[in-house]
Amino acid sequence: MADRRQRTQPEKKTGPKKRRRMSGKTWFFLLFFTVVIAIVCGIIGYSLIILNGERMLKERADMMVMGEASIVYDANGNEISRLSTAEENREIAEYDEIPKEMMNAVVATEDQRFYEHAGIDFFAIGRALVKDVIARSAVEGGSTITQQLAKNMFLSSDKTLFRKATEASIAVALENNKTKEEILTLYLNRIYFGKGVYGVKGAAKYYFNSELKDLKLWQMATLAGMPKAPSRYNPVNDAEGSKVRRGVVLQLMYDQGYITKDEMDEAKAVDYVTPPTVEQSKDEPYKAFVDYAVEEALRVMPDMTETDLRIGGYRIYTTLNPTAQTVVEKEFADDSNFEESVDDKKVQGAMVIIDHRDGAIQAIAGGRDYERKGLNRVELPRQPGSAFKPITSYGPALETGQYFPWTVLKNDKTCFGNYCPKDSRGATPITMQEAVKHSRNLPAVWMLNEIGVSNGVKFATKLGFELSDQDRNLAIALGGLTEGVTPLQMASAYSTFANSGQTVDSHTIREITTSSNTAVYTYKAPSAEQVMNADTAWYMTEMLQTVVQSGGTGTGAAIDRPVAGKTGTTQHGIPGFNSSANRDAWFVGYTPEWTAAVWMGYDRTDEQHVLKKSSAQSAAMFSKVMKQAMADMPKSSFKKPQGVKEPVKDVGAVTNFNAVFVPEQMKVALSWQGAASSNISYKVYRKAMDQTDFSLFVDSAGTTVDDMSVAPGMTYDYYVVAIDAENNLTSKQSETLSVQIPETVIEVPDVPMDSIDPDEGGIELPSFSPDSGMTPTPTPGTETPPVETIDPGTTVSPEPTDIIASPPIEEGEQDGGNADGGDNPVNATPDPAQGDGTTNEAG
Known part of the structure; x- marks a missing residue:
């Protein structure tokens, strides 16, 4: 055994191995089975496509049926609109109504192999895949009419490989269940032709004021060229571009033998003329309101798509007041109500009216010449200017309970850090009510600095404004915001003042039902929140009423019933442009029943497109609309809360004011008479001839003061005000006296x-x-x-000294010019140190 284990195996010979070559027979079988497997996979894949398409077609069979347009009603239950969608105003064209040349034009342009393929054009798909690979993304769309119909009926418009596969499945199923004629008819009834027009029959009427059967070759070619890019190729938007596109369609028809060369040349040469019916269609009323109501309906029913809403046959009952809406649209169509522009770019505007008693929106103007689904400017943020002062400065100050309309505010020109607000006037102290009435800037900034920026931001937040971190500075007192605010936000915020400090839920939808009158949504107002004291709202209303009274900045807004409101303008803010022109002009106001906000300005502000006037036109628009819209409404008054604190009326005026130079003592002796009360003190203000503004000279408990700091050759002006510190009241200033000091006194x-x-x-x-x-x-x-x-x-x-009495300084500003005292310098740079609302805050 051992010997056997020790035997060695014979060594194997090593050397290069000889590779065996596959015979031709092997190659044949390998290729054969590869082809067989590929065919089997192809059959299985095609079968899956067919099965998937059949399944989806069966599950969504209801989508083959044309939808019913949903109807919108006003507050009185009258129909005001049928929604502008794929189904609105759609007239279904039967196959035998569609001219043969119309079908030929579409097939030649969109799918020249339409009558040959079974829903999928593999050559076209291969071409699309090559383009996708080259572009490294999905860029090629469906290549057959059947695929486009599948996408239009069942799928989104995104371009992914999965969507394309699904599209192909449905296209094959459609081909298996429908004839070519039925597919082409469905396609022509569903495709979009721009301007809110869906379906070839409606497009013939809109663009040519013609019945489908009466279309000429050039008209049919025009329509056939539009589905690729409806906004670009429709002749109303761009007649020349449409004509070029028409020529492409006609060339394809000629190349494929559908028309002769003479027919092609003749159809190419025709120039499009817009029919009168196109212009008439622009006069459809209430477009801005209806568009906003549709947006709101989608918000309150988030599980419903816009298509579902529009073609579901719903009945949408709104809050629209037809009288108010008609008046709004009439006045916005009147060019004389707007500042004239230097070119065809119009000064734009927006207006919204809310019944603040229940939050129902009465009317909306989205702009001049508003088009369906256009830019609705009631939702467009703009800088509010002085109209924001009640929201960030005076409102939160009143809410503290330490300030009142009769509180005296500082009004001297000063800087807060490196923020130096501008004002056309400023020097003498002024009550809060006077500051609101005349739209003074300096008191508003001083007031916010006193109560703290953080308190101003909190108050604005309670009124529905979400200010950014960049807005935590004193500029918000004058409406200098990062993002701006919308007219709808401003109307909703002022509605809270009008509604005794309670929130108002602005809305346009009252109820939505099915066509069989089954309610699917009913508006339920949320519980109102008391976001400010009723006293605060009352004080604000009292002050805002003075704005529309004589001497206020918004006198043009006055109507034949109580009105409270505020003007607002913002400077243009264009770097390097030296002009006093403005960018935005506002008036936001309310009666005891309704609140409205009016904004005017250009969509894009530049050196050529600025407002030369201020808020006077916005105030006038408020007056014109509200007076007519409320003509038949009973008049009422603002409700005063019980127990509201009233100003003490016995401060008394400063009388018998005298200022005499006493040369022996080189002084000016001041004396006056005031109220006989221990609560009264006095502030004496002085201005030397080399100074531009008055400044506080001395506080006095008595009625006499000596000015020992006069200098020879100088002239000094003086006035006095009485102060009731306990009740936070001030009297009107006394007359102003001027005293001249001689050059030499010996x-x-x-x-x-x-x-x-x-x-x-x-x-x-x-x-x-x-x-x-x-x-x-x-x-x-x-x-x-x-x-x-x-x-x-x-x-x-020496000669007796001359004593000259001057009339009191006038504080008021009338309408016209910059009635808001300059309002908000938009590009002002507040002190960053004050950005957190803590630095330099005394309150």
Whole structure:
């Protein structure tokens, strides 16, 4: 055994192995089975496609049926619109109604092998795949009419390989269940032709005011060229571009033998003329309101798509007030209500009216010449200017309970850090009510600085404004915001003031039902929140009423019933453009029943497109609309809360104000009469001739003050106000008095001339000249010498000082010009140190 284990195996010979070559028979079988497997896989894949398509077609058979247009109703239950969708105003064309040339034009343009393939054009798919690989993304769309119909009926418009596979499945199923004629008819009834028009029959009427059967070749070619890009190729938007596209369609028809060359050339040469019916269609009423109502309906029913809503045959009952909406649209169509532009770019505008008693939106103007599904400017953020002062400055100040409409605010020109707000006037203290009435900027910024920026932001948040971190600075007192606010937001916020401090849920939808009158949505108002004290809302209403009264900045908004409101303008903010022109002009106001916001401005502001006027036109628009819209409504009054604190009326005016220069003591003696009360103190304000503004000179508990700091040759102006610190009241300022101090004042001892002997070292009197301004006193017993020959050696006394009384300084500004006192310098740079609302805050 051991010997056997120790035997070695014979060594194998090594060397290069000889590779065996496959015979031709092997190659044949390999290729054969590869082809068989590929065929089997192809059959299985095709079968899966067919089965998947059949399944989807069966599951969504209801989508083969044309939908019923949903109808929108006003507050009175009257129909105002049928929704503009694929089904709105669609007239279904039967196969035998569609001209043969129309079908030929579409087939030649969209799918020249339509009558040959079974729903999928594999050559076209291969071409699309190659393009996708080259572009490294899905860029090629469905290549057959059947695939486009499948996408239009069942799928989204995204371009993914999965969507294409699904599209192919449905296309094959459609081909198996429908004839070519049925597929082409479905396609022509569903495709979009731009301008809210769906279906070839409606397109013939809209673009050519013609019945489908009466279309000419050039018209059919025009329509056939539009589905690829309806907005670009429709002749109303771009007649020249449409004509070029028409030529492409006609060339394809000629190349494929559908028309002759003469027919092609003749159809190419025709120029499109827009029929009158196109212009009439633009006059469809209530478009902005209906568009907003559709948006709201989709918000309150998030599980419903827009297509479902529009073609589901729903009945949408809204809050629209037809009288108010008609008036709004009439006034917005009147060019005289808007500032004239230098070119065809119009000054735009927006307006929204809310019944703040229940939040129902009465009317909406989305802009001038608003088009369906256009830019609805009631939802477009703009800078609010001074209209934001009640929201971030005065409102939160009143809410603290420490400030009232009669509270005196500082109004002197000053900087807060490196933020220096501008104001057309500023110097004397002013009550909060006067600051609101005249739209003063400096008191608003000072007030916000006192209560703290953080409190201003919190108050704005409670009124529905989401301010950014960049907005935490003093500029928000004047409406200088990062993003701006919308007219709808402003109307909703002011509705809270009008509604005694309770929130208002603005809405347009009352109810949505099916065509069989089954309710699918009913509006239920959320519980109102008391976001501010009723006293705060009342005080604000009182102050805002003065804005539309004589001397206020919004007198143009006054109507024949109580109105409270606020103007607002913003400067253009264009770097390097030296102009006082404005970018935005507002008026936001309310009656006891309705609140409305009006905005005017250009969509795009540049040096050529700025507002030369301020908020006067916005206020006038408010007046014109509200007066007509509310003409038949009973008049009511603003409701005053019980127990609201009233200002004390016995501060009393400062009277008998006197200012006299006393040369012997080189001072100005001030005296006056005031109310006999221990609670009253006084503030004396002074302005020297080399100063531009008054400043506080002294606080006084009494009614006399001496100014010992006067200088020769100077002129000083003075006025006095009485202060009731306990009740936070101030009187109106006294008259302003002006006192001139002589250039030279010389005191001379009163010594009789006959008792002095000059030869014995007596007093040497000064020499006088005619320029000295003094008059010599004659020696007793002598004649008075003429003024021209004044003798030295005569006792003199200075001339009495002139005292000049000036009228009180006027604080008011009338409409016109920059009635808001400059409002918000949009590009102002507030002090970053104050950005968190803590630095420099006294309140």
